Amino acid sequence: MTGANIAILLGVLVGGAAPWLEAVVVIPGGILAGVHPVPVVIAGLAGNLATVAGAAWFGERVRAWWVARRGTRAETGGRPDTGGRWQRVERLVRRWxxxxxxxxxxxxxxxxxxxxxxxxxxxxxxxxxVWVGAGTVAWGVVAAIAAVTGVSLTGVTAP
Structure with a gap:
């Protein structure tokens, strides 16, 4: 593996870890840059899944802090007393x-x-x-397949 490929893989790893850049975006970029799809998918997903794990852990900590700071209402069943936006998101997740x-x-x-x-x-x-990670892996593989198939269908070659 060349130094350029390693630099691209590091960019995919960091890009996958960046919020709102997502592995789904950086995986096709790494493949189009000419690096073999398997290491690109591994690097993109590793970066993304590391931050997903941190976000899941942090979300629980924020909730615990919020409950301790604001207290809970008996009518909310132990959930933190938050505004309407939080309740809409919670309702969405509870429903779907x-x-x-x-x-x-x-x-x-x-x-x-x-x-x-x-x-x-x-x-x-x-x-x-586990759930968000599974969704990330699935979409990462779909993005890689789409990038590889798109490259072969259109005849576009990497530099």
Whole structure:
């Protein structure tokens, strides 16, 4: 592996870890730059999943801090007393479930935000990481397949 390929893989790793850049965006970029798809997918997902794990853990900590600081209301069933926006997000996750958040996270909300929200509404960090991580891996593989197939279908070659 050349120095340029290693630099590209490091860029994919860091890009995957960056919020709102997502592995789904940087994986095709690394493939189009000419690096073999397998290490690109591994680097992009490793960077993204590391920050997803941190966000899931942090979401639980934020929730615990909020509950301790503000207290809870008996009518909220132990959930923190928060505003209407938080309740809408919670209602969405309760209605459609964590799998929907995991599927939509990489393409809409961002994986880190999805994991943070899941932890913040009381889902364990482990469950949040597993579900959002599974969605991230699935979308990363889809992005890699699309990039490789698109390159071969259009005849575009890497520099």
């Amino acid at each position: 479930g964590l799998p929907a958040l995991a599927v939509l996270g990489p393409i809409g909300l961002g994986t880190q935000l999805s994991a943070l929200v899941a932890g913040g509404i009381g889902i364990t960090p482990r469950a949040a990481f």
